[in-house]
Amino acid sequence: MMRRRATLLAMVLLAVGALSAEAQVSPNGFQVTAHAGWQTFAGGSGVEGGVTLGTNATYYFSTSLGFGLWTDLVITETAGDMFPPAALSYGDSTIFRTVNQAVDIWQYGVHGKLQLAGRAAPFLLIGAGGYTLFLDPQQTGSNSNFSGFVARFGVGVDYAVSDVMGFQLMVADSYYPSWKPDRLLPVREDYRNTRFPELNPDPGKLSESVHNFKFVVGVTMVPGGL
Known part of the structure; x- marks a missing residue:
């Protein structure tokens, strides 16, 4: 899991270190x-x-219209109380445990950007792409993952603090119209609670269409600025 996270982070941040700024x-x-x-x-x-790290170009x-590519990584875990607990039997006793599972979500796509001029430049961002969710292989017993479509809508502001450096604040909605919550079950089938189903959470609370909001702070750069 740690090796995969390191690989994904390297892919997400590959372009950052070698760039000069403007x-x-x-x-x-x-x-x-x-x-x-x-x-x-x-x-x-x-x-x-969960924490998200990313980059876009x-x-x-x-000065007001742009088109680009974006990618980011979200490091998080499943919400254990949304899924059936693990049922551990010891003789005539059964112990129930809520189980979480570490997951990494890699998001990627293209976007269009409309921006006003000025030192503090508000912008609107509209994008589309995909996501790939990686489950914990130590918990699932396999290198499981699944993918889907993501639409992104964001608003924010680029602020130029000097000729060579700027900052960005952004709030964005990542919309998954075909989410697969049934693939997130954190308990292996042999240990799922089937004896007392009334103790399991209502599966109807899980949704296959979800809006997920991200709040980020960024550093803006222009290649070759210095």
């Missing part, structure tokens, strides 16, 4: 942003909120 965008120029923050998940997703056709 905060101002210009027509026919690129802007690269490295960001970190927190992503919440809808209550029906079966997933807890935007090519500007003008």
Whole structure:
């Protein structure tokens, strides 16, 4: 699990270290942003909120219109109380345990960006792409994962603190229209509670269509600025 996380983080942040910086965008120029923050998940997703790290690159056709690529990684875990507990039998006694499972979610896609001019430049971001969720192989007994479509809608502000550095604040909704909560069961089949089903949470609370909000702070850069 740790090796996979290190590999995914390296992919997400690959472009960041080698870039010099300039905060101002210009027509026919690129802007690269490295960001970190927190992503919440809808209550029906079966997933807890987690840390998110990512980067994106935007090519500007003008000072107000850009198109680019984005990717990020969310490190989180399942919400154990949304799934049947583990039932551990000892003679004539049964002990129930709520179980969580570590998951990593890799998100990626393209976006369009509309931005106003100025030192503090508000923007609107609309994107689409996909996600791949990786389950914990030590818990599932296999290298399990599943993928789906994600639509992203974000608003924020780019703030230029100097000619060579800028910051970004953004709130974005990552919408999963075909989420698969049944794939997140953290307890192996042999240990699931089937003897007392009335103790299991209502599966109807899980949703296959979820909105997940992320809140990030980033550093904006332009390759070759210095």
